Amino acid sequence: MRCRKCAHPAVIKMPRHNISLCKDCFTEFVHNQVRRAIKAHRMFTAEDRILVAVSGGKDSLTLWAILLKLGYRADALYVDLGIGDYSLRSRQKVQRFTDTVAAAYASNLHVHTVEQEQGAGIRELATLVHRPTCSTCGTVKRYQFNRVAIEQDYDAMATGHNLDDEAARLLGNVLHWQTDYLDKQTPSLPASLGGFAKKVKPLYRLTEREIAAYAVIHHIDYIVEECPMAKGSKLLAYKHALNRLEADSPGTKHTFYLTFLDRQAKQQETTGQIAQRDQERLHPCTTCGQPTSTDVCSYCQMRAKAKAHV
Amino acid sequence: MVHCKPASPGLMIRPAMKVIMTHPHKELEVPGPTRVHQLLQRLDLTPEAYLVIRGDELVTEDTVLRDSDSIEIRSVISGG
Numbered sequence: 001m002r003c004r005k006c007a008h009p010a011v012i013k014m015p016r017h018n019i020s021l022c023k024d025c026f027t028e029f030v031h032n033q034v035r036r037a038i039k040a041h042r043m044f045t046a047e048d049r050i051l052v053a054v055s056g057g058k059d060s061l062t063l064w065a066i067l068l069k070l071g072y073r074a075d076a077l078y079v080d081l082g083i084g085d086y087s088l089r090s091r092q093k094v095q096r097f098t099d100t101v102a103a104a105y106a107s108n109l110h111v112h113t114v115e116q117e118q119g120a121g122i123r124e125l126a127t128l129v130h131r132p133t134c135s136t137c138g139t140v141k142r143y144q145f146n147r148v149a150i151e152q153d154y155d156a157m158a159t160g161h162n163l164d165d166e167a168a169r170l171l172g173n174v175l176h177w178q179t180d181y182l183d184k185q186t187p188s189l190p191a192s193l194g195g196f197a198k199k200v201k202p203l204y205r206l207t208e209r210e211i212a213a214y215a216v217i218h219h220i221d222y223i224v225e226e227c228p229m230a231k232g233s234k235l236l237a238y239k240h241a242l243n244r245l246e247a248d249s250p251g252t253k254h255t256f257y258l259t260f261l262d263r264q265a266k267q268q269e270t271t272g273q274i275a276q277r278d279q280e281r282l283h284p285c286t287t288c289g290q291p292t293s294t295d296v297c298s299y300c301q302m303r304a305k306a307k308a309h310v
Numbered sequence: 311m312v313h314c315k316p317a318s319p320g321l322m323i324r325p326a327m328k329v330i331m332t333h334p335h336k337e338l339e340v341p342g343p344t345r346v347h348q349l350l351q352r353l354d355l356t357p358e359a360y361l362v363i364r365g366d367e368l369v370t371e372d373t374v375l376r377d378s379d380s381i382e383i384r385s386v387i388s389g390g
Contacts, residue, residue, distance in 0.1 A: 001370040011368040020370060057388055165389055212361055212386035216368055225333045226388055239387050243358040 012213050015250035023217050030214050033205040034066050041188035043200040044072070048155035051197075052076040053145045054097075054109075056090030058215045058222040059160030061097050063203055065220055067158070068105045074158070076102070077148050079141050080113040082121025083229065090223045097221065110152070112144045118306055123229070128309045129302045133229045136302065143299040146290065149197035161187075161201040164208040167253040168238035170260055184274075186264065192278035195291045207253065208239075325377045332384045342379065347371035350383075359387050 001010040003022035010020035021029055037043070044050055050067060054060040054076040067074040078094045081087050091111075098109040115121050120128065126136040149157040166185065173181045191198040203211060215222055230236060245252045284290070285297035292298070326339035329349070340349060346362045346369055362369050363382040375381060 001372050010370050013370050058386070059388070164387070168389075207358070208386045208388065209358060209361065212384065213368055216361060216363060216366075216384075219366075224384060230389065233389075235389055236387065239389070240356075240359070243356045243387075246358045247356050 011217065012210070014210065016207070016246070016254050018250075026213065027217065030206060030210065031066065031070060034070065034202050037187060037202050037205050038200075041186075041200065043158075043188050043202060044156045044198075046071060046073075048073065049153070050074040051110075051145070051149045051152070051154040051157045053141070053157065053159045054078050054094050055160075056093035056223045057160070058212050058220070058224075059162055059165075059203060059208070061093070061160075061220050061222050062211050062215050062218075063158060063160040064097070064107075065101060065218065066214075067202070068102065068107060073107075074105075075108040075110065075154070077110040077112065077145055079144050080111060080115070081137060081140070082113070082115040083123060083227065084121075086223075086225070086228055087121075089225075093221060093223050101220075110148055112148070114140060118303065120306060125302070125306050129305045131302070134233065137229065139298050139302060143290065143297075146195075146197050150195060150290075154197065156198040156200050158200050158202055160203055160211075162203045162206055162208050162211055163253055163257060164239050164242070165235075166201070166204050167242055167257040168235050170257055171238045171242060172234060182264075186261070190275055192275040193282060193291060195284060195289060196278070204257075327375055327377050327379045327381055329381045329383060332382065342377040343374050345371065346373050346375060349375060349381075353383070355383065360385055 001013060001020050002008070003010045003025050004019045005025045006022060008022035008024070011023050012026055013020040050072055052060060052064045052067065052074050054064055055078070060076075064074060064076050076094070076098070078091065080091055094109065098107075102109065114125070118125055122137050122140065123133055125140075126133040129136065145157050148154075166187075170182075170185060172178075173185065187201040187204040189199040214220075242253050242256075278291070281293050282291040285292045285295075285300055287296050287300040290297055290299070296304075326341045329338040329340050330336070331338070340352070344352070347357065349362070350357055350360065350371075357371065361384045362373075363384060364373070364375065364379050369375075
């Protein structure tokens with residue numbers, strides 16, 4: 001199979017674009033998709049400081065690598081969840097990437113260790129507060145990424161969410177008619193009020209397969225195994241279902257999510273309206289000061305419950 | 311040409327390519343030659359959810375895989 005652009009041997013076929021590409025042309029394709037995403041949603045500029053949320057997985061390390069290659073000022077934050085060997089191995093992958101790739105760009109890694117602050121890893125913490133592990137993990141990660149972005153004065157916080165993540169999440173929200181969540185399912189969420197960092201998803205135009213292919217081609221050493229806590233997750237079931245549809249009808253995920261964004265852009269409120277609504281609804285947490293719709297934010301509530309038990 | 315080696319007098323064992331699958335980890339031996347898309351089909355795997363890697367090189371669906379090849383079939387799905 002030959003590259004559609006230059007006739008060199010192809011390394012990947014992308015049925016959704018009806019194209020096969022060689023290493024160099026595929027790399028250029030990926031970079032262009034990321035540039036397009038950043039520009040279309042005014043995510044950040046070349047002068048901005050960006051904090052990338054890294055887990056050691058393919059998406060976040062690839063995002064960090066691409067932003068550095070494209071000339072952005074990107075540092076990263078790793079949250080060590082304390083999930084036994086899995087966390088040890090993922091932290092090693094992040095550290096290795098920092099030392100071998102990011103250091104050459106004078107890019108920094110911040111690390112937050114859950115066990116150090118909470119006195120327990122994420123699994124034990126979830127048991128103490130009687131919540132599912134993935135939900136507890138989400139609360140801790142969102143809180144810590146936002147905290148570091150605000151405290152260290154970053155202009156935007158970037159996550160490695162890809163087209164499959166967003167299409168699967170959209171499918172889940174539509175299946176359950178969770179329209180409140182639909183409103184905020186956008187690749188760029190503004191810093192709507194003080195205490196909230198701007199959140200962006202520069203990989204939303206790329207599939208998981210394309211991102212993994214980029215990682216393999218560029219020798220990005222990521223943790224291939226899945227988080228042991230994710231077993232049985234609904235999001236994975238939605239991803240498998242969408243991939244079966246994609247196999248029969250290439251472009252299904254792309255059309256599903258990008259058409260949703262087009263319709264959202266036409267119908268939905270502007271960034272200013274999101275900010276206004278957040279200002280009406282949210283206020284500083286009485287414990288930590290981060291924005292919340294209740295007196296004490298969910299992170300501080302969880303922390304208080306855990307402290308009572310530890 | 312298919313190479314065979316004698317295992318015991320009178321019995322011939324056909325060599326096969328080594329295939330490693332990641333998460334969940336599995337090791338298989340699959341007789342070659344076969345094309346990548348045929349291998350995925352044989353294992354009932356959706357092409358959109360996997361990469362096929364020979365050595366450290368990505369290969370496309372029309373690539374012919376041979377008995378001497380070491381193949382990794384890597385799942386690309388992640389996230390909970």
